[in-house]
Amino acid sequence: MTSDRIRIPAASSSFPQYGDILPDLMLSYVDLPASLKSCFVYCCIYSKDYEIEMDLLAMQWVAHGLIEEKKGMDVEVTANQCIDDLINRCMTEETEEGDVKLHDTLHDLASYIGRKEYSHASPTEHTSHLSLLDVDDAETSMHNVSLVANKLHTLFCAFLPSEQFTNIKWLRVLSLEECEMDELPNSIECVSLLKYLNLSYSDVKRLPSSIDRLWNLQTLDLSYSKIEEVPEEIGKLCNLRYLGLEGTEELKIVAEGLGKLTNLQTLKRFLLCNDKEDRRGCNIKVLKDLNNLTGKLSIEGLGAARKEVNLGEAQLLKEKHLLTGLKFDFEEQHDDKVADASEQSCILEALEPPHCLKNLKIRHYKGEMPSWYLKTDYTKLRILKLENCPLSEKLISITSLEKLELNKCPAVCEIASMPSLKSLKIGSCDGLNTIGHDMPALESLEVDGCGRLEQVADDHMPALKMLNLTNLKAVKQLPTHLPSLEVLTVQDLPNWEGWPAIGSRETTISMPRLREAGLENCPKMQTQGLLYALSEQEHDYEPRLQELRVWDCPSARLGWKLLKQLPNLTDLRLDREALESTLPSPLxxxxxxxxxxxxxxxxxxxxxxxxxxxxxxxxxxxxxxxxxxxxxxxxxxxxxxxxxxxxxxxxxxxxxxxxxxxxxxxxxxxxxxxxxxxxxxxxxxxxxxxxxxxxxxxxxxxxxxxxxxxxxxxxxxxx
Structure with missing residues (x-):
């Protein structure tokens, strides 16, 4: 696609504004392995500042044959390694959302190298990769496609008339993201070499029956589209490896032809049919032969009443060793016949996850926790989320767990100690009265609306950096020795006594790294002890507090004596009661x-x-x-x-x-x-x-x- 012999100009006439910067970057490009050069240049098909989803970029590279196949390794794995390599070499950058993009200067470099083959809006006779996403005029767009239709390998556009599908027969990658077409034409069958089809965020409601002629298709992305049905013909796409169904709220039917896609690796969302098995999804048995599934999978519709699941079929998920994340969603639709607790228990018991699982989420589950839940075989489990699971009573100690979230689980009364846990978030668990004391790795703790909980943290949480407490009626004390705490938010704690004056039962406070404190609606909160800690004790450190907010805390008495000890304060939000002081206001x-x-x-x-x-x-x-x-x-x-x-x-x-x-x-x-x-x-x-x-x-x-x-x-x- 691109040549290694590239003349390095003193200053490119195409990009004179960069002076000598572009030649320096060109040297970085020349230093890339041959397998990465084409991958890097391909990224210029996207416009500047566009954030590219990693999985889809990898599948486009695969579709064009840019990724070298390695024995014993899936080509998608190799493609993702290439992305990591480009990031490590600073040739691309990873965004906060986990996507990738090119810096403007690097985009100019890629465009300069690929200027013959890659084009935005204005193709030439050499163009094989064309993006028309920045062209507003549909007529002009179609004219541009017609000029190079028989040479195109990549096409990005928001509109494509049916007659054009007969002209782009060499196409490998087609993106119609956000297109306003209701339905793909039957002429899609003419693009038989197509390996990548992106219809995400589009208005497409139906796929034509001729979709089964796209035997080479590897990626079909319908995420967040208006698709209503995945037809039976989908089962003939024997090479399909990626099927995107996330956010498809209009989806009503997923044909059981899905179960024939034995090469499928990425599914992410699986919809179950209801008890009549005539709408919305598949029979759960369809999962049986999809043993190449990797990454995360969400199984939805488990809450509707259905025929009893045979426990002899419990290997549906257990042997899928490439899955790393599972979500079991029992939330029912408004017209579903709801399964009772015993039926839901039977279903979840049959869906025992593989032991390699790293991420597990269970929502709206009314049954008893399954037997596999209490096993200690899940040594790689890092994230556990339980939402609206009323019969879940106790969480066993999972030594590998790093993140735990509980929401609306009223029967949970105790959280065991977990030595590797870094993040704990609890909401509306009214039965909770104990949080494990041995959590040396915990960095973030959020607790909201747990009426019986009396103590939420202790001095055995040396790594705690963020503590957020809201609506806890029984809490009277908080720990005073939190050496790593940086952010403290306390709101609606009616019985918390704060930091009383010296001589009462709490006499020392140590939060040397505290950077942000927000205190609101804590009527009994006292601050004399905090004042003493910041102003009268001898410290080896200067207070780091930068943000301080105090509202509706009538017992708080901060005063100017405290504020004078906070030279790094950048954000101060107070009411009059908090600033009451015996000292006069400063000039x-x-x-x-x-x-x-x-x-x-x-x-x-x-x-x-x-x-x-x-x-x-x-x-x-x-x-x-x-x-x-x-x-x-x-x-x-x-x-x-x-x-x-x-x-x-x-x-x-x-x-x-x-x-x-x-x-x-x-x-x-x-x-x-x-x-x-x-x-x-x-x-x-x-x-x-x-x-x-x-x-x-x-x-x-x-x-x-x-x-x-x-x-x-x-x-x-x-x-």
Whole structure:
């Protein structure tokens, strides 16, 4: 496809803007093994910044014969190794979603090397790989296809008339992603060499009967399309290795011809028929001969009543040793006859997973947990998720488990210790009263709505980095020694006592790595112990806290003595009660000296008269470095004019619930500046104030009925 003998220009005339960068990258390309060169260049068929799904890219390479087959190894495995190799060589990059893409400069390099064979929109006589996804004019697109139809091996487009299928007989890869066609034409049979067909996110509802003529087809992706039926003819696609059915919400029928696809490796989603076996899916026995399935498989429709599954057929999944993930979904449809608990137990007992399984999820299961669930043979299991399983009572210790999620499992009363567990997420498990104490590897713990739980963590979780607790009525104490904790979120803990003062039963606090703390609606939470820990104890470290949020915690008393110990604070969100202090508020000229890093400030005034600020405290205007400011509930404030020139860096301003606020700009050009020690009058210019506000990128004013804004500001409002 591409030659190893490539002239390296001093500066490519095609890409002069990159100067000497392109030649340097060309050397990286020349250094690639021969098997990777064509794979790298092929990526330029996608537009810049396009995030390419790894599995589909691998299957396209396979379709074009770019991947060298190795004895004893599936070609898909080799293709994925090629992707990893390109990533490790920095020739492609992996995105956060697990896809890959080319950096703009690398895309230019690939396009430069493959400029004869690869084209976007404007093909030449040498073009064999064409993408028309960036062409809006359908007529122009079809004209471009006609020019090179008998030479094309790859075609990406959003529309293709039926007559064109007869002209592209040499095609290997066809992507009609997001196309608006309701149905593929019967002329698809003319593309008999086709190995890859992508109809994902399309409007296609039906596949023609002539689909059975695509004997060479290896990949058929229908993910997130409007497909309603997978026909019986699918069983004649003997070379099919990838069938994408994820997100096909309109799918009603999957013919049992699926069971003939013995080369199928990727299925991901398997739909079962209901008790009448006349709609929505297949009989579960169809899985019997699909022994080459790899990766993850979701089996849906298990909750509908059906004929009893023969336990003698329990090898349906157990011998599928290439499967790494299974999801058993018992959620029933609205018109299903629901299987009772004993029927569901029988079904799940028969679906014993292979022992090589790494990921297991069970949803909406009403039966007893199967016998295989208690076995210790699953030594590779890394992830376990149980959702809405009311009869699941106890979780045994799974030494290999790294991630555990439980949601709406009310019978679970205990979670055993798991030495390898890194992430634990629990929600709405009302019977839970104990979490295992020996979890030395645990890094993330989230617990929500477990009414009986009294203790959620202890000092034997040395690796814990994130602790998120919500709606726990029985919890009174939290651990005080968490050396690795970075993020703490506590919300709706009515009986948690927080960090009492020295002399009570909790006297020491050690969270040296704490970076973010959010505390909300904890009426008994005390903070004196935290204040002592940060201000009076001798530390070998400087507090790392960068974000602090305290709302609706009337017993909290943070005060300026604490805030002065937090020089790295960048985000502060408080209500008046949290900031109550016996110390006077600082002068505006002082506040930025002990909060030098603060960029985001949100203040809410109190409803209690003796605690109310009434007006925005003057120290706020001394924070000249603020990037965003949010103010709420200052009922006595009439005008905020005269201050905005103090906040030259401000880009976002939010004002909520100022019932008496009349203006943001001081029309009289004078403003009274008041604080506890000083009262002065300073002339200001209304135009200067207005100019500062107009420089904002975001301005939100809500529930301020009396405010009269200049028209220029009204045009800037979000709400």
């Amino acid at each position: 505006p000229s002082e506040v930025s000296t002990f909060l030098p890093s603060l960029e985001h400030l949100t203040l809410t005034d109190a409803n209690v008269d003796k605690l109310k600020w009434g007006r925005v405290p003057e120290w706020v205007w001394g924070l000249s470095q603020l990037d965003s400011l949010g103010l709420q509930g200052f009922t006595e404030e009439i005008s905020l004019g005269g201050h905005w020139q103090c906040l030259q860096e401000l880009v976002r301003l939010e004002l909520y619930d100022f019932p008496n606020l009349k203006s943001l700009v001081d029309i009289n050009n004078t403003t009274s500046l008041q604080n506890d020690a000083v009262a002065t009058t300073s002339p200001t210019d209304a135009k200067e104030q207005l100019a500062c506000l107009l420089n904002l990128e975001d301005l939100v004013v809500s529930c301020c009925p009396a405010v009269d804004l200049p028209q220029e500001l009204r045009d800037s409002l979000e709400d």
